[in-house]
Amino acid sequence: MELILLGHIIGDFYVQTDKMAEKKKNLIKYMLIHCLIYSIVIGICFYILCRKIVGTLIISSFVFLSHLMIDLFKGRCDKKVAKYEYIFFLADQTIHIIVVLLSVYIIKQQFGSQMEKEWVINGITINVKNCIVVIVAALVCWKPAAIFVSLVFKMIPETIEQADEIADVKGNIENEGAKIGSWIGILEREIILILGLMGQFGAIGFVLTAKSLARFKQLENKSFAEKYLVGTLLSALIAIGNIVICKFYGLA
Numbered sequence: 001m002e003l004i005l006l007g008h009i010i011g012d013f014y015v016q017t018d019k020m021a022e023k024k025k026n027l028i029k030y031m032l033i034h035c036l037i038y039s040i041v042i043g044i045c046f047y048i049l050c051r052k053i054v055g056t057l058i059i060s061s062f063v064f065l066s067h068l069m070i071d072l073f074k075g076r077c078d079k080k081v082a083k084y085e086y087i088f089f090l091a092d093q094t095i096h097i098i099v100v101l102l103s104v105y106i107i108k109q110q111f112g113s114q115m116e117k118e119w120v121i122n123g124i125t126i127n128v129k130n131c132i133v134v135i136v137a138a139l140v141c142w143k144p145a146a147i148f149v150s151l152v153f154k155m156i157p158e159t160i161e162q163a164d165e166i167a168d169v170k171g172n173i174e175n176e177g178a179k180i181g182s183w184i185g186i187l188e189r190e191i192i193l194i195l196g197l198m199g200q201f202g203a204i205g206f207v208l209t210a211k212s213l214a215r216f217k218q219l220e221n222k223s224f225a226e227k228y229l230v231g232t233l234l235s236a237l238i239a240i241g242n243i244v245i246c247k248f249y250g251l252a
Contacts, residue, residue, distance in 0.1 A: 002132040004104045007045030008097060009136060011038035013143045025075055031068065039064035046104060050111040059107050066099050086151035093144075133249050134197070137242035141189035145238045146182050149231055184211060185231060189239040196243035197251060208232065 015037050024030035043060035047053070074092045078085055117128055188211060195203050211232065212219070219225045 001101055001105065002129055002136065003045050003049055004042065004100060005097065006132050006136050006139070007042045008100055009139050009144065011041035012093075012096065013147075014139070015041060024071070025078070031071060031075075035064050035068045035071065038067055042100060042104075046107075049104075050108060052111040055107050055111040059104060062103055063100060066103070067096065070095055070099070083155060085154060086148060089148060089151055130249055130251055133246055134251060137193055137246055138190060140242055141193050141239055142186055145189055145235065146186055148238070149185060149234055150182070152230065152234060153227065181231075184214075185235050188232075189235050192236060192239035193242055196240065197246060204236075208236070 016034050020030050020034055024034050039060045042063045043056045046059045047056040050056075070092060074088055077088050081088075188207060191207050192204050195201065195207070215224075215228060219228065
């Protein structure tokens with residue numbers, strides 16, 4: 001199941017470009033392309049898991065149709081209640097994951113699993129499942145988490161949003177600052193994840209301190225400080241949540 005979850009994250013976030021994600025909201029062509037690519041990625045993962053062409057075709061077809069219906073419904077919700085887009089994002093991902101995992105589980109019972117549990121490279125035994133779990137955690141802390149944090153920021157009152165403005169009428173500097181802030185958040189989550197997996201929990205404080213030093217002057221602005229705190233705590237929560245999952249698998 002870990003492999004299928006990896007396929008979901010890759011297909012729904014990394015194969016899908018920002019352009020496609022934006023255009024699929026209004027053009028069905030891009031929605032169909034996204035669902036097709038997504039179902040192919042899931043199909044490849046299922047084939048690696050079970051090595052059955054018939055089962056792969058069945059799961060790919062079902063995933064294509066279910067993903068299309070869920071995304072169409074989410075698109076309508078986003079347009080009607082844009083303020084709670086982050087909630088729809090969480091609900092959308094939860095439904096996608098449940099549908100995919102349940103359908104794969106049911107079909108896998110019919111075909112069994114032929115995926116290797118361990119690899120031996122130069123005499124070193126590598127647990128395949130554990131490797132996939134770490135990759136999933138790293139990918140979740142990257143793009144999905146960045147999207148979720150940005151959606152949460154959209155619901156923050158406009159007065160707080162204005163705290164990021166720098167004297168550029170066209171907003172070019174502000175947009176550049178937002179991009180840099182997004183990268184800082186990504187690196188923050190990935191570093192926290194790595195330190196957590198290494199058991200260096202005390203060092204996580206240095207990461208948060210370094211981030212605070214870069215924004216020291218701006219923290220004098222109450223509105224910015226509140227927004228900064230929301231982003232930092234949310235990023236840390238996502239990273240720590242992934243550490244807990246990895247710990248469940250005995251990786252931390």
